[in-house]
Amino acid sequence: MARREKGGFWVGLAAAAFYPLTAIGKRVYLGAEKIPRQGPAVLVMNHISHLDPAVDAVFVHRQKRVPRFFLKASLKDVPIFGRIVTGSGQIPVARGSSAAGDSLKAAHQALQEGKVIVIYPEGTITKDPLGWPKEAYSGAARLALQNDVPVIPIARWGTNQIFNGYTKKFTPFPRKTVTHLVGDPIDLSAYRGGNPRSASTLREVTAVLMDEVTRLLAEIRHEEPPAKKPETAAETKKADSGTADVVKDPATALDEAAAAEKPEDGA
Template sequence: MGGSFGRVGDDGKRTSGGTALADREKGGFWVGAAAALFYPLTWMGRSVYRNAERIPRSGPALLVLNHISHLDPAVDAVFVHRNGRVPRFMAKDSLFRTPIFGKIIAGSGGIPVYRDSSDAGDSLRAAHRTLQEGKIVVIYPEGTITKDPDVWPKRPYTGVARLALENDVPVIPIARWGTHQIWNGYTKKFRPLPRKTVYHYVGEPVDLSAYRERKRDQALLREVTELIMDRVLEQLVEIRGEQPPSRHRDSAEGRA
């Protein structure tokens, strides 16, 4: 396989392709608090990054990832931070009401996602503003960790397409793998030892130019959503070295 790889050692430093501290986006007190909490969590695994240089060092971008473990936000936040940027996560609104963690995620620029409520539109409006301010937004289009027994992605929500089409910013697919082997939220198994390898593979920005002038109806949103998640899936196939089952297997799990 081609591409640029970087491995993060036990000291938390990437052995190749690192970002100089002087080039790092400044985040403030709450980002520092998040780093103090999340960096030690990532030491439970060995991190391997591929094509991390595709994350823009400045300006807005929408990072799109699959979701396999409750540990994902911590390792994804550290991955983005190690590459010089401050991630703003779209996360379920219930997380913002949790002690300590809720204050950290809100203070560091997190965007609450309201499902099936009159506030649902506020999530996207806040994400639009964040992108317009030149920041990084991280989204899990599946909305929650997949329940697929083989840990393939579930059918995604279309909010990712709305954000991608209404903001002319890089839409970057990223597959992450290995966190579920440390902490499996559905089997309740926590197995930090022996240490597992956690992968982040970054794809090329998704070219959406052919879709931007089309009528934005539900059919278009679903098509663009599937296109973006297919790019994430391509990176996941590279990591796993195996092909996923037919999408029809889990189509009943997702909604528009």
């Protein structure tokens, strides 16, 4: 039996805060054994509520791993919480600045050190009223292709029924069920042999990642997803420029960080 990954004092403090918070919903974990108990991994997830980071952090921690999220760099300045962010090894994102590349370097370093990174390719919570994933950014694909580590799709459903971030409606009772369904690692070997940094490859891999997440979400919901994504990433980027998300647009941060790595096919 694998031992729990050591997190230290600050991870323990975060757990002490998040575990009671996430107890607001009933937990259902399906396929959790597919998350590696040791070694690096990228966990690709959908994003439906501002509760997701806390709920997902507890989910990963219950699998004996310490999750690393992309957080807005400004959160480091928040009293106490900022110390937790820094002490627990989270990755600060300095959007639109010369330090944007630091988040990409930190992500690569974390994977090289055998850590688990959680990323929401959509960047922010979906605006689809039915909660289906929107078009995603390519940052997650870039991270996955540049690191030969397990890339694991995970769908989560139920947090949006507790707290809807856009209507600001908080409905803790009656108690809702929050379900996580973990899929098999996605084989990206076919995309590593050519030019993994080309625009066409990044678009294709992004679609592969999100199609699998959407398939898992459909399985949880026992519904068919829409044939077309609710909205495009470009539209959401413009609309969300002022949205205060807890984990804000990490995929876009990776895109910005790698701006110098221009796609070769010009697509």
